[in-house]
Amino acid sequence: MLDKVTHIQFRKSLCFALLALLLAFPIMAQEKPELKIGGALRFNYNLSSWKEGQKKRGGDFGYDMFRINVEAAYKGIFLNAEYRLYSNDFGGGFLKQGWVGYYFNELDQIHIGLTQVPFGIQQYNSHNWFFNLSYYMGLEDDHDMGVKYIHAGEKFEYQLAFFKNAEELRFGNNSETSPNRYSYDITGRNKEVNQFNGKFIYKFGIDSASRLGISMEYGGLYNLDTEEMGDHKAFAAHYEITKGKWSGKAQFITASHNPANAEGEATEVVKMGAYGASYEVASDFNMYSMAISRNVPVNLGPVSNLQFYNDFGFMQKKASGFTDSYMNVTGVLVSAGSLYMYIDYAAGYNHSWLGGNFVDDFSKGDPDAKWEARFNINIGYYF
Template sequence: MQKQPISKGVFTWKFCLAIFCIFLVAPLTAQEEPEVSVGGALRYNYNLSSWKDGQKNRGGDFGYDIFRVNFNAKYKEVYLNAEYRLYSDAFGGGVMKQGWMGYKFNDIDEIQIGLTQVPFGIQQYNSHNWFFNLTYYMGLEDDHDMGIKYIHAGEKYEYHFAFFKNSEELRFGSDTESSTSRYSYDVVGRNKEINQFNGKFVYKFGDKAANRLGVSAQYGGLYNLDTQETGNHYGLAAHYEITQNRWNLKAQALTASHNPINAEGESREALSFGAYGAPYEVAADFNLYSLAISRNIPVNLGPVSNLEFYNDFGYMQKHKSNFTDSYMNVTGVLVTAGHVYTYIDYAAGYNHSWLGGNFVDDFAVGNPDAKWEARFNINIGYYF
């Protein structure tokens, strides 16, 4: 039977107790040999891109993707979750994807502190494929920032409240730009994300709560290193997910706006976003619509036990009239064979920084004369 939601008064003192446990009790219990588990993955990648003539002449390229290590530790109700990834130098090198300490009040209420996932939109992913959906490239899918998050996950109602002091911060100078060596996309360059508040509500209904209908909101500051003034940014999203038999459907619509206070003469129509060691420009104001569908088919083909076929679509509608919109569509299959997971994707993009065209400003001003480009990709990973 589900436990009843805790009252406001009980929450207040339990909330304070959780903070005390995490910062004072956790270091002491570490000496009492907590439960620790270590996992990870090694992945390789083959790709053949329509816009790379030299690569097409070679028949594509096959090489190293990432090696990652996952750590989980627990003592009583205090626990740790961390993931470190090692990419090639060209893609940012070593990065921390996530790393947080947590405390469980009960089976449905918990708190997390550290580099934790931002509660916005469909989670954990708004996609099924290896490339994610368009939402990821604007920092609105599987984003992780530095802060504190409270989660209530009941049978019918789920809600998240969070405060993030800033995104992953690797440089602590007075006017130092944020590093682009990170896993998830954030504002970089002369602006920094600060003091962000997030709220997310999900209503679960149907057999085994197969339907998840929700809304998300976030609001935060954009501190400019030149003017030393703080602008703002916000995002609003409505989302729905259903898992029925072997089918899964994800649908989401969102709007986002960024209002930095830049130095005189600098455009406020686009901002610099960064991850994987390289920045690019993103339109300051846009709507984003996505629809993703998949179907699992159990099979018995030697070590292969399941095939998940999917199609994920995203459309970025930029508010600026002279900006050209961006599109993305990925059709593929995930092949499960024991601990080996293989994504076979055909990813197509129009004004997409990672799928042909001009990397620097495809997600900003774009190119009205652009054409669709595509990348055939196979990602093979052993997960342990």
């Protein structure tokens, strides 16, 4: 379900090659197409504290996901796409990302299509296979349909984007947004439309080891029943640091959703969906997260590195009577050539994916809930 291994080396080398050609021959475009195909196959074992039958049989081990990645370039235009195939219960097959881009120069580029929303710490606000709480609210590794401009300077980075909507799969006049998707979006009787994003990063320290930034998001929520436009907005302040083998991430988010629902429908919650299912989320909340990791190089047969980490998240709900949500994941990423294995102990309190009631853990919650945990091993071969 969750993936931390990317293929950026090809993109970097391709960018530099294209730039060299454009600078050396300004009136000539790239005539030879370039293509790279990769992917991954993953399996998953889990043992959950709230599943009595599963505990009696010692957990379950099975298929997680198969994906295909395509990167291509021709005449200065490049493409990045990733299609994933899960089981039917987790949404089946869908596009995680798919966009075309163009480099104006070595610092500036543009992406058009299903591209990552520039908000918060990227690419991930976490180290583990489960991500952090921000992912489950659509604020970590989110992807939507639109256009994004990226500037990556030596000291400053910024991204500006406009997203027409989330991934649209049905195209009906009053069709609800399908939950068959990779990242969480608004579902039910509201639809995300006309969203603007801005993200600004200041880099400092030796080799720009520290990244301090802010992110802003504002967009519409179109209601299918009232045919009126509500809105949603979010702000984040974030900091990342890498020092030797250590890495740290800290982030604060405040978010608000104001749907234009039909009379009598609650506005204190919104519905969000991914992986084939939807649940309720509190409309207004603050979120705090911290993540730390340390790499330990080893020489144990094919194993070359162990990355130990702990990722923590706290969701503070603003509605009266709602119970807050927590998440903490302690684990290690084992790297062995093209094989990556996440070994996680994920604990949650009022967490839809970690025990309790899936439908409303992230909305009203349960004041009598107890912490639940899942021991998880994800094994993936990336090619």
